[in-house]
Amino acid sequence: MAEWAHLFTARQLTALCTFSDLVTEAREQILTDALAAGMDNDPTPLREGGTGTTAYAEAVSVYLAFAVSKLADLGNSLCRWEPKAECPRLLFVRHAVAMIWDFAEGNMLGNSSGSWSVIMNGINRSFTSNAWPHSIDAIPAKVQQAEAQSVRAEPQGQLTVSTDPPYYDNIGYADLSDFFYVWLRRSVGTVFPDVCSTLLAPKTDELIAAPYRHSGDKQAAEKFFEDGLGQVFATLRDKQDRRFPMSIYYAFKQSETTDSGGTASTGWETFLEGLIGAGLQITGTWPIRTELANRMRSQASNALASSIVLVCRPRPANAHLTTRRDFLEQLAAELPAALAHLQQANIAPVDMAQAAIGPGMSIYSRYSRVVEADGTTMSVRKALTAINETLDETLDATDTDLDSDTRWALTWYTQHGFDAGDYGQAEQLSKARNTSVQGLVQAGIASSQAGKVKLLNRTQLDENWDPTNDDRLTVWEVTQHLIRQHETGGEIPAANLLQKVKHLAEPARELTYRLYHTCERKNWATEAFAYNALIQSWPQITQLANKPPEGQTKLGL
Numbered sequence: 001m002a003e004w005a006h007l008f009t010a011r012q013l014t015a016l017c018t019f020s021d022l023v024t025e026a027r028e029q030i031l032t033d034a035l036a037a038g039m040d041n042d043p044t045p046l047r048e049g050g051t052g053t054t055a056y057a058e059a060v061s062v063y064l065a066f067a068v069s070k071l072a073d074l075g076n077s078l079c080r081w082e083p084k085a086e087c088p089r090l091l092f093v094r095h096a097v098a099m100i101w102d103f104a105e106g107n108m109l110g111n112s113s114g115s116w117s118v119i120m121n122g123i124n125r126s127f128t129s130n131a132w133p134h135s136i137d138a139i140p141a142k143v144q145q146a147e148a149q150s151v152r153a154e155p156q157g158q159l160t161v162s163t164d165p166p167y168y169d170n171i172g173y174a175d176l177s178d179f180f181y182v183w184l185r186r187s188v189g190t191v192f193p194d195v196c197s198t199l200l201a202p203k204t205d206e207l208i209a210a211p212y213r214h215s216g217d218k219q220a221a222e223k224f225f226e227d228g229l230g231q232v233f234a235t236l237r238d239k240q241d242r243r244f245p246m247s248i249y250y251a252f253k254q255s256e257t258t259d260s261g262g263t264a265s266t267g268w269e270t271f272l273e274g275l276i277g278a279g280l281q282i283t284g285t286w287p288i289r290t291e292l293a294n295r296m297r298s299q300a301s302n303a304l305a306s307s308i309v310l311v312c313r314p315r316p317a318n319a320h321l322t323t324r325r326d327f328l329e330q331l332a333a334e335l336p337a338a339l340a341h342l343q344q345a346n347i348a349p350v351d352m353a354q355a356a357i358g359p360g361m362s363i364y365s366r367y368s369r370v371v372e373a374d375g376t377t378m379s380v381r382k383a384l385t386a387i388n389e390t391l392d393e394t395l396d397a398t399d400t401d402l403d404s405d406t407r408w409a410l411t412w413y414t415q416h417g418f419d420a421g422d423y424g425q426a427e428q429l430s431k432a433r434n435t436s437v438q439g440l441v442q443a444g445i446a447s448s449q450a451g452k453v454k455l456l457n458r459t460q461l462d463e464n465w466d467p468t469n470d471d472r473l474t475v476w477e478v479t480q481h482l483i484r485q486h487e488t489g490g491e492i493p494a495a496n497l498l499q500k501v502k503h504l505a506e507p508a509r510e511l512t513y514r515l516y517h518t519c520e521r522k523n524w525a526t527e528a529f530a531y532n533a534l535i536q537s538w539p540q541i542t543q544l545a546n547k548p549p550e551g552q553t554k555l556g557l
Contacts (some may be wrong), residue, residue, distance in 0.1 A: 007076045007097075007179075015108045016075065016183065019068050019116065023187035027061035047192055058191045065187040067119045069180045074114040077103050087113035091179075095171040145195055148206060148232045159239040164249040165232070168270060169209040177201040185495055207232065209270075215474065226270055233278035237314055245283065246312045248275070250354075268354075272361055273380045275312065281319075281365045284311035285338075285358025286349045308354050319368045324378055327370045328386060330363050335387070336394045343509075349516035350532045353391065360387030395517050402507060405443050406476040408433040409455055410511070412446075414518050417527075418457040426453035443472045445480075458484040467501045479508045479515070482541075483530050489538050495544035502545070509538060 004012060034053040035041055042052020045061055078097060079088040081104035088104040091097065099259045106114020129132070148163075164171065189196040203213065209225035211218045239247050249273060275282075286309040338359035339352070347355055361383065364370060370378040402410070408430055411422070423437065430436050437453055440446040444462060446455055458480050464483060467473055478501050485493040498505055512531050519528035534541075 003120050007071075007078055007091075009077055009105070009119070012075050012077070012105070012108075016068065016072055017186075019071060019108075020065075020183055020187040023061050023064045023068060024190075026064055027057045030057040031062055045191070047194070058188075061191065062188055063123055065184055067116065067123055068183050068187055070119045070122075071108060071114075071116060072180065072183055074119075075105055075108055077105075079103050079105070079114075085113070087320065090129075092176070094443065095176065097176070097179075104429045133227060147204075148207070149228055149235060158241060159236070160244050161236045161240050161246040162249075163230065163236070163247075166206075166208050166225075169211075169221070172210060174201045174203040174206045185320065206544075222270070226274060228513060229271065229274035230277050233274050233280060234456060237278055237280055240314075242314070246280070247286075247311060248310045249288075267423050269380050269384060272357075272384075274379065275310075276361070276365045279315050280312045281315035282310050282358060282362040283313050284356060285362070286311065287342065287345065287351060287355045308351070308358060310358055315365065315368070319366065321347070321369050321371055322367045324370060324372050327367075327378070327383075328390075331360060331386060331390045332393075334363060335360055335390050336397075339391065339394055343513060346535065348532055348536050349513050350519070350520075350528075352513065353388065353520070356387060356391045357384065360384075360390070392517070395514050401473050402511065404433050405433040405440055405445060405472070405474040406511065409445055409474070409476040409516065410518075412453075413455055413515070416454070417522070417524065418455050420452040420454040423448060423451045423453050439472070443474055443477065444470075445474060445477050467497070473501070473504070475504055475507045475511050478504050482508060483512075483534050486534050486541070487539060488532060490542050491544060494534075494537070494541045498541055498545040505542070505545075510533070 008016065011214030031053055036058065039053050041048060041054075043054050044052060046062075047054040049055075050058075073090050073092060074088055076091055078091050080093075081087075081101055081102075082089040088106045104113065108115055111117055178200050181196075185196040185199075206213075207225060207228045209218075209221040210512060211221045214224060235290055236246065249269075288309055335356065339356060340464040342352065342355050361380075364378075364380075364383045370383065372378050372382075411433070412426065415421070426446075427437050430440065437446070437448050440453075441448050444456070444465070446453060447460075461477075461480060461484060461526055465477075467478065469480075474494070478497075482494050482497055485497050501508070516528055516535070518529035519525075519531065
């Protein structure tokens with residue numbers, strides 16, 4: 001506990017120690033009261049599957065211990081103040097402990113956020129909620145602590161695996177667990193003596209690529225993670241019930257790091273190498289919206305909104321090999337349809353590149369190996385590069401379905417953003433797109449003066465623009481006005497506009513995906529955020545826009 005004591009004031013530390021001790025006293029008192037009431041004195045503890053008085057008292061104390069953990073999370077010297085709710089904010093709003101200049105201290109003995117009474121009421125509601133399946137007989141469950149590399153508890157083919165593997169070096173799970181472990185060990189250490197046998201959470205065998213656990217050797221940390229992950233997947237493949245697929249959740253945004261050889265590696269690459277090297281084949285991809293938009297990690301950032309669920313089965317032993325050329329041909333044939341399906345499901349643009357990995361690697365993993373022209377095996381890294389290139393080509397191909405002005409604007413935006421460029425270059429591009437600079441100015445999407453041409457940004461667009469009176473309507477203009485309405489007024493103003501341009505709704509949505517992808521490649525984070533936000537709100541916007549008119553077609557609050 002000493003390592004975490006500095007995160008608490010003396011008053012907070014005293015209160016938490018007192019509540020932890022009260023958990024032990026409550027367990028003893030419950031057992032005493034039960035025996036006094038004439039209940040059967042069954043000494044079998046909870047950890048051994050007991051269901052009598054001893055196990056009941058221990059089970060109640062476990063929930064009380066959870067309340068102490070929540071109390072610690074809301075009652076430490078690194079809790080921020082939440083202005084909207086006017087209460088302290090939890091310490092762990094992200095997978096790290098951040099420094100702050102000042103902190104908010106709740107009253108643990110009061111009746112507001114951060115107090116024992118409020119936390120206990122929340123736990124009580126979880127038992128009395130209507131969502132609890134009272135009418136369904138509970139199915140007994142068995143929970144155990146074990147290392148995934150050596151699952152021995154179940155016989156061959158008896159497990160159904162659904163797992164969320166560690167994210168390379170992104171999160172130090174065991175280090176963060178110590179914050180809660182020290183309090184749980186104090187309050188329920190005697191209930192689970194095996195689990196709480198160490199002073200702090202075990203860290204040596206934790207499967208993450210943490211260099212500091214390998215004397216600062218980054219390569220040793222990476223090898224430890226890669227070898228361990230491959231062993232985990234191989235073990236789980238053998239234990240998996242063949243009647244069901246293995247589902248693996250992965251919400252790690254693809255990012256590149258440079259190794260000693262100057263080449264780039266990614267968390268996805270390491271994860272996929274372990275998966276495919278263990279003899280597993282990706283047979284499906286399920287993007288699932290799992291991340292809250294109001295969590296701190298998502299606020300004003302392009303954080304992932306979904307987890308990508310990879311559906312896997314053992315690769316057939318007789319799987320044959322294929323060539324790089326055939327692999328690329330299959331990518332070009334199958335990936336566009338998969339991407340169109342993902343867009344129809346309204347996957348957030350920020351998740352598109354991650355989601356495309358699934359169907360792409362599904363092709364790669366169905367073969368025993370993919371052979372390069374020189375006879376070597378195509379690596380996962382090269383396969384990911386090919387998938388990303390096919391993604392770019394597929395999104396670029398949507399340009400042909402756009403009007404001439406929008407095609408010019410998209411190309412100019414890719415080259416210049418909203419900055420000015422030479423008139424000659426703009427005119428030459430306009431001829432190639434079957435339009436003209438003068439026509440672009442008349443369309444209201446560009447300006448031309450002093451030998452310079454620039455796209456009008458959203459703040460420069462006509463506030464009184466009405467698409468029904470526009471005789472040169474473009475998808476570009478519709479898309480930018482939708483974003484402007486969404487940014488300034490929210491979903492209802494955007495829906496009002498969408499009602500007027502329903503025939504351009506789908507092209508505008510596809511263009512939004514395309515523009516996000518451009519911003520992602522250019523590292524234009526602020527611009528990318530605007531496009532991503534529009535797509536995430538698209539289902540609500542279209543639902544409002546499609547409401548039957550009640551006297552008026554314009555939506556109101």
